[in-house]
Amino acid sequence: MSSERKDFLFDLIKSLSKSEKRQFKVYAGRLEGNAEAKFIALFNLLEKASNYNDSYILKSGIVKKQQLSNLKAHLYRQILISLRLAPANKNVRNGIREQLDFASVLYNKGLYKQALKILDKAKNTALEFSENNLAYEIVECEKLIEGQYITRSMESRADELVEQAGNLSEKNALTSKLSNLSLRLYSFFLKYGYVRNTEDLEYIQQYYQNNFPVIDHSRLGFREKIYLYQAGLWYNFITQNFLNCYRYAGRWVELFYSDTKMIGANPVFFLKGNHYLLEALFFLRKKSTFQEYLNRFEYWLENGAFTLNDNTRALSFLYLYSNRIHLHFMNGTFNEAREIVPEVLDKMKLNKDRIDDHHLMVLNYKIACIYFGAGDNEKSIVFLEKIIKNRTLGMREDLMCYSRILNLIAHYEAGIDYELDSLIKSTYTFLIKMNDLHLVQKELIRFLRNLGNIYPSELKAEFNRLYKELKALEKDPLESRSFLYLDILSWLESKMECIPVDKVIQRKSYQLK
Numbered sequence: 001m002s003s004e005r006k007d008f009l010f011d012l013i014k015s016l017s018k019s020e021k022r023q024f025k026v027y028a029g030r031l032e033g034n035a036e037a038k039f040i041a042l043f044n045l046l047e048k049a050s051n052y053n054d055s056y057i058l059k060s061g062i063v064k065k066q067q068l069s070n071l072k073a074h075l076y077r078q079i080l081i082s083l084r085l086a087p088a089n090k091n092v093r094n095g096i097r098e099q100l101d102f103a104s105v106l107y108n109k110g111l112y113k114q115a116l117k118i119l120d121k122a123k124n125t126a127l128e129f130s131e132n133n134l135a136y137e138i139v140e141c142e143k144l145i146e147g148q149y150i151t152r153s154m155e156s157r158a159d160e161l162v163e164q165a166g167n168l169s170e171k172n173a174l175t176s177k178l179s180n181l182s183l184r185l186y187s188f189f190l191k192y193g194y195v196r197n198t199e200d201l202e203y204i205q206q207y208y209q210n211n212f213p214v215i216d217h218s219r220l221g222f223r224e225k226i227y228l229y230q231a232g233l234w235y236n237f238i239t240q241n242f243l244n245c246y247r248y249a250g251r252w253v254e255l256f257y258s259d260t261k262m263i264g265a266n267p268v269f270f271l272k273g274n275h276y277l278l279e280a281l282f283f284l285r286k287k288s289t290f291q292e293y294l295n296r297f298e299y300w301l302e303n304g305a306f307t308l309n310d311n312t313r314a315l316s317f318l319y320l321y322s323n324r325i326h327l328h329f330m331n332g333t334f335n336e337a338r339e340i341v342p343e344v345l346d347k348m349k350l351n352k353d354r355i356d357d358h359h360l361m362v363l364n365y366k367i368a369c370i371y372f373g374a375g376d377n378e379k380s381i382v383f384l385e386k387i388i389k390n391r392t393l394g395m396r397e398d399l400m401c402y403s404r405i406l407n408l409i410a411h412y413e414a415g416i417d418y419e420l421d422s423l424i425k426s427t428y429t430f431l432i433k434m435n436d437l438h439l440v441q442k443e444l445i446r447f448l449r450n451l452g453n454i455y456p457s458e459l460k461a462e463f464n465r466l467y468k469e470l471k472a473l474e475k476d477p478l479e480s481r482s483f484l485y486l487d488i489l490s491w492l493e494s495k496m497e498c499i500p501v502d503k504v505i506q507r508k509s510y511q512l513k
Contacts (some may be wrong), residue, residue: 009076010052027082039075092129092265112149129265130222136168177213178227185234193398208235242283249277267306275319282326287512314354317347325366332505334373377414402485440482467492
């Protein structure tokens with residue numbers, strides 16, 4: 001039986017652009033005799049293959065079975081070396097590491113003075129760009145060399161290096177604590193979403209307080225500030241304090257705009273900061289400020305603020321289009337948003353190996369909301385079912401729950417009544433299992449379950465009754481998260497007034513500042 005499976009080497013080769021493949025072949029053929037090397041032949045074979053298959057490789061006669069593993073490892077390493085040398089992958093961090101390698105070569109040759117000169121230059125660059133881990137590594141190298149290369153200034157030099165090592169060690173320890181706190185909060189959000197009840201709220205408050213390190217704000221550098229703002233942002237997102245989210249994200253983004261060289265050095269942080277700033281403004285319904293920051297974000301993306309690679313290109317797409325969709329949501333322009341859906345789907349397919357399942361699920365939910373708002377309930381159901389039927393997702397349980405709720409409403413709107421009873425039962429069971437049954441959800445399910453017993457003449461009054469009950473819950477901190485996922489109130493208003501839901505949202509849009 002043939003062996004067809006995912007393979008790291010095969011995935012790496014398939015991820016290469018035309019220019020990267022061309023560069024690898026030039027790099028690999030740089031020495032006489034390499035043109036016929038086995039690893040080049042293996043590269044050419046896998047480049048043309050549509051899937052990975054051990055048997056296909058062995059039948060080609062390039063390599064014997066016992067040698068295949070070693071040949072693949074060698075080819076993998078050669079591709080990585082070629083990619084590291086590519087101009088697109090040149091950045092401050094790699095440049096500093098390269099200087100460290102050069103200094104190590106000089107040290108091994110006993111050329112201590114030359115090694116120290118390179119290390120000093122690399123250290124200044126590392127400190128300028130807040131690469132404190134690398135700066136600490138450089139100082140440790142300097143200490144090692146100074147122990148062998150004795151100079152008259154040894155005493156003052158030793159004091160200087162010891163002090164630098166101590167300061168950098170403290171900075172790195174603080175950065176580690178803040179990044180750990182940020183990562184754990186993000187992990188909680190991916191698993192559960194926003195706090196669901198008082199137990200969640202008490203847990204996250206206690207965890208944040210117990211793990212927040214002692215900080216001297218006057219001594220914070222760029223890197224420590226990034227993780228400080230990131231941790232504060234996630235804590236406030238989880239607890240739904242979107243005003244504080246806006247404040248933390250605003251400080252995060254302004255770090256880059258106040259020192260623009262950091263954008264090119266840390267493009268991922270720049271992209272994430274802008275996304276979270278825009279997301280906070282979306283939840284605050286600050287439309288004009290949202291539009292202002294979105295325009296500025298688009299400007300920096302269009303004017304080459306940083307070198308695009310596969311990673312930053314995927315993130316740029318994800319964050320830019322997510323927030324363009326958010327703007328359509330605020331304006332109620334769902335029919336206009338439908339026009340960009342094909343482009344979004346194409347880019348999702350192109351970047352499917354670089355965007356995690358969580359963010360793909362969120363994009364599918366946004367597309368479902370676009371179609372629902374435009375009145376195309378059948379298409380909305382198609383995208384909701386992509387989420388509901390995905391059994392491998394163990395994250396964002398709250399979004400999974402609200403996908404099912406919106407699915408119920410879309411089925412009702414589409415007139416697919418024959419599935420409604422079974423969907424209501426399965427949704428109710430799922431919410432109970434997820435421990436995520438709240439008053440908003442209970443009222444919606446109860447209303448949909450009783451639809452068959454309501455006379456058409458009484459329907460508008462029932463929509464009005466449900467609207468009043470849910471409106472009263474809108475300001476409840478533990479119920480308000482329901483309205484972040486579904487604009488239930490606008491939908492109910494559309495049913496009460498017998499007008500499309502996008503018209504209701506457009507009317508509200510004029511009131512947004």
